[in-house]
Structure formats: C-alpha cells, structure tokens
Amino acid sequence: MSGYRFLKGHGTENDFVLLPDHDGTIHGALAPERVAALCDRRAGIGADGVVRVIRTEALALHEPAVAEQDAAWFMDYRNADGSVAEMCGNATRVFARHLLDEGLVPTDEPVRIATRAGIRTVTRDGDTFTTDMGTPxxxxxxxxxxxxxxxxxxxxxxxxxxxxxxxxxxxxxxxxxxxxxxxxxxxxxxxxxxxxxxxxxxxxxxxxxxxxxxxxxxxxxxxxxxxxxxxxxxxxxxxxxxxxxxxxxxxxxxxxxxxxxxxxxxxxxxxxxxxxxxxxxxxxxxxxxxxx
Known part of the structure; x- marks a missing residue:
C-alpha cells in the first residue's frame, strides 16, 4: 500500500491514530493486522486505537445501516488489536477537534458525529470539548x-x-x-x-x-x-x-x-x-x- 496521511492525538492521554479517509479509499488499512501495526508502540506509531475519519455517506457500500445516520461525518473506531468498537468517548473529542481544525465543520455549531452507537454531539469551549454521550x-x-x-x-x-x-x-x-x-x-x-x-x-x-x-x-x-x-x-x-x-x-x-x-x-x-x-x-x- 502506498503512503497515506495520519494524525496522532489524545484525550487525557488515551491516544489515537487518526486516518483522514473522507471518501473511503483506504479501507484495506483497517484490516486487523494493519490496525495492530499502526498501534504498536515499538514498531508503529503507537496508540490505544485507530480512528478513520470518513464521510458517513461513503460507508453506504460497507455498512448501509450506519450510513443512514443524520450526521455528515462518521467515527470509524478500531481497538488496538484491530477489533471493531461501538464507541470511544475520548476519541469523539479528538475527532471533533480534527474536524474543527481542518475546517470540515462550522466552528459556530455543535459537531454531530455518527458512530456505531448512534450520533454523538460535541461542543467546544476553548480547549474543553464536551460530548453528549447519551443515556446509560x-x-x-x-x-x-x-x-x-x-x-x-x-x-x-x-x-x-x-x-x-x-x-x-x-x-x-x-x-x-x-x-x-x-x-x-x-x-x-x-x-x-x-x-x-x-x-x-x-x-x-x-x-x-x-x-x-x-x-x-x-x-x-x-x-x-x-x-x-x-x-x-x-x-x-x-x-x-x-x-x-x-x-x-x-x-x-x-x-x-x-x-x-x-x-x-x-x-x-x-x-x-x-x-x-x-x-x-x-x-x-x-x-x-x-x-x-
């Protein structure tokens, strides 16, 4: 596989490799062995998980039910061992920061993020990001x-x-x-x-x-x-x-x-x-x- 962009971020040192893949072109990078390689702290970048940043509509082929959510961006999260996870609270904040930093969402509105656990909404107040995590x-x-x-x-x-x-x-x-x-x-x-x-x-x-x-x-x-x-x-x-x-x-x-x-x-x-x-x-x- 040719090179592709990554970012490294964390929320209270729960750290992630972010893969901007807006149109869903690097799906192969999410194979469990590749995710594990990215997260390896000695031979890779090192992280607790991998977050693919993808437009929700781009998931229609692979995960049609997920793609029906009413949010423009989907947080596609993988654990460090390559397994798929439904949700990661700290990752939602890092995901939202990336979208805001890159100008991919309006800066004056809450950031709506589609996940496998449903939509999560993030607001920003300076360096503090608050995610509505829903009802337990x-x-x-x-x-x-x-x-x-x-x-x-x-x-x-x-x-x-x-x-x-x-x-x-x-x-x-x-x-x-x-x-x-x-x-x-x-x-x-x-x-x-x-x-x-x-x-x-x-x-x-x-x-x-x-x-x-x-x-x-x-x-x-x-x-x-x-x-x-x-x-x-x-x-x-x-x-x-x-x-x-x-x-x-x-x-x-x-x-x-x-x-x-x-x-x-x-x-x-x-x-x-x-x-x-x-x-x-x-x-x-x-x-x-x-x-x-």
Missing part, C-alpha cells in the same frame, strides 16, 4: 476478578459495555493489569473494566482495562460508567435510566463528578434528562504519512 443503561450486576481476588461490579452500558468495581486502593488492581476475569454470560462480547476509589465528595479516581486494548491512561465511556455507578451508590442519580433502576425516582438537579484518570482529569455530568456529558481536553500532537 444498567444491566445485571456481576463480579470481576484479578487472580484470586474478586469485586462486585455494576454493569453500565454507554453504547459499549462496562463493569465498574469499587476498591479501597487502586493498587489492588495490580501494578500492571493481569487480564481481568468477568462473567461471560453477562458480557458475551467482552467488557471494559473500571476500578474506582473515592477521593472526596463527588470526586473519584479510576483505572481501566479496555476491551481490545488492555490498560489505558484514560477511557471516556469508562468515566461515564464510573459517574453512573458512583452516583447510584451515592443516591444522587438525577435522570431517567434504562434497565434495572428504570423505575427509581430521579433527582431534579444535574449531578457532576470529577473523575481522575492516569492521564489527567475529566468532568462528568448526569443531566435531569438522563444524559451523560463528558468534558475534557482534546489534543492533536503530530501528523505525517505512513506506509504501515
């Missing part, structure tokens, strides 16, 4: 394990699956993650696992093992799941919720938590309408041409 869904609780130690986990779906477990100390999850164990009957397609400790009032810290990528420095959808699980545990749920707690009485005010990740800080808000807002930085650090 709660599933059956389960247990996650590392070695012989296990913790109960809250099942939160943010367009992709998450298991959120509370610990006394994040070091309990290990210096470097072993592959965590989980209930495959609850998560038949794998799961992202967040380990959480409380820091202060409406302030938590987390580590995450992402499905298809391993431990990463941050996870936007994981931070959303952590907000949901923590707010429920605190009796502070503000809005509508699908799944196990759909009938519970919500509060009338938005709930905001600070979520510290190894790569920085994210601000999460759960609105009275039940939507989760993810706010944080988005940075483009490099661009070039690759033949990987």
């Amino acid at each position: 869904t709660l599933g059956p609780s389960s247990t996650v394990t590392i070695g012989h130690q296990g913790w109960p986990a809250t099942n939160v779906d943010m367009g992709n699956p998450h298991a959120v477990a509370f610990l006394d100390d994040l070091a309990e999850a290990g210096r470097l993650f072993e592959e965590p164990g989980y209930d495959h009957s609850v998560y038949p397609h794998g799961v992202n696992i967040e380990f959480v400790v409380r820091v202060g009032e409406r302030h938590v810290a987390m580590r995450v093992h992402e499905r298809g990528a391993g431990e990463t420095r941050s996870c936007g959808t994981g931070a959303c799941a952590v907000l949901v699980a923590t707010a429920i545990a605190d009796g502070a749920r503000p809005g509508a919720l699908s799944g196990a707690l759909a009938g519970a009485q919500p509060a009338s005010e938005p709930v905001t938590y600070r979520v510290d990740v190894p790569g920085g800080e994210l601000t999460l808000t759960w609105t009275p309408e039940g939507r989760v807002l993810l706010a944080g930085p988005a940075v483009i650090v490099a661009e070039g041409t690759t033949t990987l």
Whole structure:
C-alpha cells in the first residue's frame, strides 16, 4: 500500500491514530493486522486505537445501516488489536477537534458525529470539548476478578459495555493489569473494566482495562460508567435510566463528578434528562504519512 496521511492525538492521554479517509479509499488499512501495526508502540506509531475519519455517506457500500445516520461525518473506531468498537468517548473529542481544525465543520455549531452507537454531539469551549454521550443503561450486576481476588461490579452500558468495581486502593488492581476475569454470560462480547476509589465528595479516581486494548491512561465511556455507578451508590442519580433502576425516582438537579484518570482529569455530568456529558481536553500532537 502506498503512503497515506495520519494524525496522532489524545484525550487525557488515551491516544489515537487518526486516518483522514473522507471518501473511503483506504479501507484495506483497517484490516486487523494493519490496525495492530499502526498501534504498536515499538514498531508503529503507537496508540490505544485507530480512528478513520470518513464521510458517513461513503460507508453506504460497507455498512448501509450506519450510513443512514443524520450526521455528515462518521467515527470509524478500531481497538488496538484491530477489533471493531461501538464507541470511544475520548476519541469523539479528538475527532471533533480534527474536524474543527481542518475546517470540515462550522466552528459556530455543535459537531454531530455518527458512530456505531448512534450520533454523538460535541461542543467546544476553548480547549474543553464536551460530548453528549447519551443515556446509560444498567444491566445485571456481576463480579470481576484479578487472580484470586474478586469485586462486585455494576454493569453500565454507554453504547459499549462496562463493569465498574469499587476498591479501597487502586493498587489492588495490580501494578500492571493481569487480564481481568468477568462473567461471560453477562458480557458475551467482552467488557471494559473500571476500578474506582473515592477521593472526596463527588470526586473519584479510576483505572481501566479496555476491551481490545488492555490498560489505558484514560477511557471516556469508562468515566461515564464510573459517574453512573458512583452516583447510584451515592443516591444522587438525577435522570431517567434504562434497565434495572428504570423505575427509581430521579433527582431534579444535574449531578457532576470529577473523575481522575492516569492521564489527567475529566468532568462528568448526569443531566435531569438522563444524559451523560463528558468534558475534557482534546489534543492533536503530530501528523505525517505512513506506509504501515
């Protein structure tokens, strides 16, 4: 394959290789082995995932259902191992920054992004980008394990699956993650696992093992799941919720938590309408041409 353009960006050090492919001409670059080569931190560019920037209409041949979404641009996301992912919260912010920097969308309007989990809308305020991540869904609780130690986990779906477990100390999850164990009957397609400790009032810290990528420095959808699980545990749920707690009485005010990740800080808000807002930085650090 001849060379093609790439950019490197990150959101709280959850990093991505962006491939501008507006008309869908480099589909072969998304073969799992190529994605893995791009994400290789020693022999490639290095990243937690690959994001193809493509016009939604250009996907009509390969993914007609996705191409029907009412948004001009599609975030085609792959995990570092080449597997397809439904959603990546931090990537939506980096994706929006790229579109704005390149003049591909109006600067005075919210950026609408089509994804496999539906449309996500991003707004910008200086260097802070906020993504409306939609309404969470709660599933059956389960247990996650590392070695012989296990913790109960809250099942939160943010367009992709998450298991959120509370610990006394994040070091309990290990210096470097072993592959965590989980209930495959609850998560038949794998799961992202967040380990959480409380820091202060409406302030938590987390580590995450992402499905298809391993431990990463941050996870936007994981931070959303952590907000949901923590707010429920605190009796502070503000809005509508699908799944196990759909009938519970919500509060009338938005709930905001600070979520510290190894790569920085994210601000999460759960609105009275039940939507989760993810706010944080988005940075483009490099661009070039690759033949990987």
